[in-house]
Structures are given as structure tokens and as C-alpha cells.
Amino acid sequence: MEDSKFDVMIHAPNRLQICALLAPLDQVEFRVIREELGVSDSVLSKHIKQLEDIGYIKQKKNKVNGRARRWFYLTASGRRAFELHVQELKRIVSNM
Amino acid sequence: MYIWFPIWKVINFCTMTNKKHIQSKKAQEALDSINKIQQAGLKRVLPTPVWLGAMLGILVGTQIALLGAEIRTYNTILIVLILIMVITIINKTQSVGVVERMMLSKRAIIISLICIVLLYFLAIISGQYLNRHYGYYWAPVAIGAFFTFGIWSLIIGAYQLYNKRTNIPS
Numbered sequence: 001m002e003d004s005k006f007d008v009m010i011h012a013p014n015r016l017q018i019c020a021l022l023a024p025l026d027q028v029e030f031r032v033i034r035e036e037l038g039v040s041d042s043v044l045s046k047h048i049k050q051l052e053d054i055g056y057i058k059q060k061k062n063k064v065n066g067r068a069r070r071w072f073y074l075t076a077s078g079r080r081a082f083e084l085h086v087q088e089l090k091r092i093v094s095n096m
Numbered sequence: 097m098y099i100w101f102p103i104w105k106v107i108n109f110c111t112m113t114n115k116k117h118i119q120s121k122k123a124q125e126a127l128d129s130i131n132k133i134q135q136a137g138l139k140r141v142l143p144t145p146v147w148l149g150a151m152l153g154i155l156v157g158t159q160i161a162l163l164g165a166e167i168r169t170y171n172t173i174l175i176v177l178i179l180i181m182v183i184t185i186i187n188k189t190q191s192v193g194v195v196e197r198m199m200l201s202k203r204a205i206i207i208s209l210i211c212i213v214l215l216y217f218l219a220i221i222s223g224q225y226l227n228r229h230y231g232y233y234w235a236p237v238a239i240g241a242f243f244t245f246g247i248w249s250l251i252i253g254a255y256q257l258y259n260k261r262t263n264i265p266s
Contacts, residue, residue, distance in 0.1 A: 011126070020130040021137045028137065029193035036136055071195075086130065092123040 004087035009054055011085065014039060014047045019082045022057065022074045030070040048072065056081060141196045141258065149251025152181045157244030160216070164223020164236025196258075219243060 010019055017037050022028055034044050051057045056078030060071050074082065159174040189195060198205065223236035 013129070016126060017129060017133050020133045024134050024197060025137055025141070026195040026197040028195075032137075032140060032193035036133060069193075086127070089123040089127050089130075093120055093127065095120070 003084075004091050005081070005084040006088045007081050007085040009050065009056070010082060012047070014043070015051060016085075018044075018047060018051060018072075019056070019074065019078065019085075022072060023079065023082055025073075027060075027071040027073045030072065033072065051078070137194060138196075140192055140194045146251060146255060148181065148185060149255075150248055152178065152185075153244040153247030153251070155181065156216075156247060157240040157242075159240075160219050160223065160243050161236045161240025163220045164239055165227060165233070166224060216243075 010016055014037060018033060021033060021036055030044070030048075033048075034041060037044065048057065048059075052059070055075055057072050058075055060073075061068055062071065063069070155174055155178050159171065159178070162168075162170060162174070219239045219242075223239045226232040226235035
């Protein structure tokens with residue numbers, strides 16, 4: 001079993017919530033992430049860009065009812081990093 | 097110096113304990129926020145409505161029964177209705193903005209689909225065979241009903257699994 005690891009990139013509140021929202025799902029649309037996090041488009045785009053740059057999430061575009069939509073999903077490395085981060089959080093809590 | 101040393105140690109220990117306590121509290125808060133948003137995300141996933149699943153099951157079962165009895169008159173209309181059902185289910189999933197993660201691997205999904213298609217044709221062929229050679233007129237109907245029940249059970253199973261994952265009492 002791999003050791004838990006605290007990931008600074010994931011731990012920022014908005015990025016942590018983005019990863020948490022994507023983790024149990026296959027794909028999530030930009031609109032849904034924005035609604036769940038309660039942030040503006042620009043703030044969300046900034047955090048998504050940071051996660052994309054390190055290869056934790058990816059996006060794909062498609063059209064639903066003629067409208068272009070952006071869908072996001074966790075990559076294998078992003079999923080692994082998130083799992084290790086959660087493990088580390090649990091370890092911190094259980095150590096107290 | 098001798099007197100102050102242990103006091104420093106005590107102060108240091110208290111500070112460390114306090115820091116640890118704050119860390120632990122923040123970690124717990126982070127874990128709580130993760131659970132909360134995961135539940136919110138899962139609740140957005142709409143399971144295939146039970147009535148839609150039941151209709152799909154009835155349509156597929158009817159088609160198998162009719163083809164088994166070698167009645168092809170309504171085949172085209174049944175195929176069109178089944179396609180409309182499938183498109184409605186896909187469209188409903190797309191419009192909510194979340195797609196649920198499949199528990200099965202891609203390989204398992206492909207194998208399952210191949211098995212379902214094979215079973216579908218096997219059901220039609222066995223219905224035709226039993227009807228033609230043994231005169232069992234009820235056989236295609238029984239096989240069709242069996243398929244309807246199978247699809248219905250799958251939809252109910254998926255629905256209950258969804259409720260379990262999102263902690264909604266059924």
C-alpha cells in the first residue's frame with residue numbers, strides 16, 4: 001500500500017472541492033462545478049487551469065441541445081493524488 | 097537555568113499539542129467538506145427513472161416475443177420506440193451535467209454488452225425453435241416476459257445502488 005501524501009496543490013479549499021466533486025463521478029460539467037462551489041466563472045477557471053496544468057484534471061467539449069459544454073474529469077494521476085491526500089487527512093485526524 | 101529548563105519544555109509541549117490540535121481540526125473540516133460536496137455531486141446524478149426502465153423492458157420483451165412467434169409486422173415500430181427510449185435516457189443524463197462513474201471496467205462493459213446481444217438473439221432463435229418444432233406457442237411469450245423481468249430487475253438494482261450511495265432511504 002502506498003503512503004499517504006499531503007498535496008499542497010489539492011489542499012486549497014476550492015481545488016479540494018473540485019477534486020472531491022469529480023472523484024465519485026465520471027464527468028462533471030463546468031456549470032455544475034460552479035453551482036456546487038458557489039464561485040464565479042473566472043475564479044473557477046483559474047483553479048481548473050491550475051489543476052489542468054499539473055495534469056490532475058482534463059476537459060472535453062461536446063454539444064448538448066446545440067450548446068457547447070465543457071466537461072471535466074479526474075485523470076488517473078489526479079485520482080491517485082486525491083486519494084493519497086484524503087488518506088493523509090484521515091491520518092492527521094486519527095493521530096490526534 | 098536548571099529551574100527554567102523544564103518550564104520551557106512544558107511550554108513547548110503545550111504549543112506543539114495546540115498546533116497538532118489545530119491541524120487535526122482543519123483536517124477534519126477538510127474531510128467534512130469533501131463528504132458534503134461528494135454527496136451533493138452524487139445527488140445530482142439522476143438514476144434512470146423506474147417507469148422508463150419498465151417501459152424499455154416491456155418493449156424489448158414484446159419484440160423478443162413477437163420475433164420468436166415470427167410476427168414481424170410491428171418490428172420497425174418497436175425498434176423506433178426502443179431507440180427513442182435509449183436516446184431519452186442518454187439525453188436526460190447529459191442535461192443534468194454529471195455522469196456517474198461506472199463501477200465496471202471498460203473491458204467488463206464490452207463483454208457484458210456482447211453477452212446481452214448474444215442473449216437477445218439466442219432468446220429469439222430459441223423462441224422460434226420451440227414454436228416451430230414443438231408447437232410451444234407460449235414459449236416466445238415466456239422468453240419475452242423473462243427478458244422484461246431481467247431488464248426490470250437490473251433497473252431496480254441500479255436504483256437501489258444509487259439510493260445506497262447517496263444515503264437516500266428507499
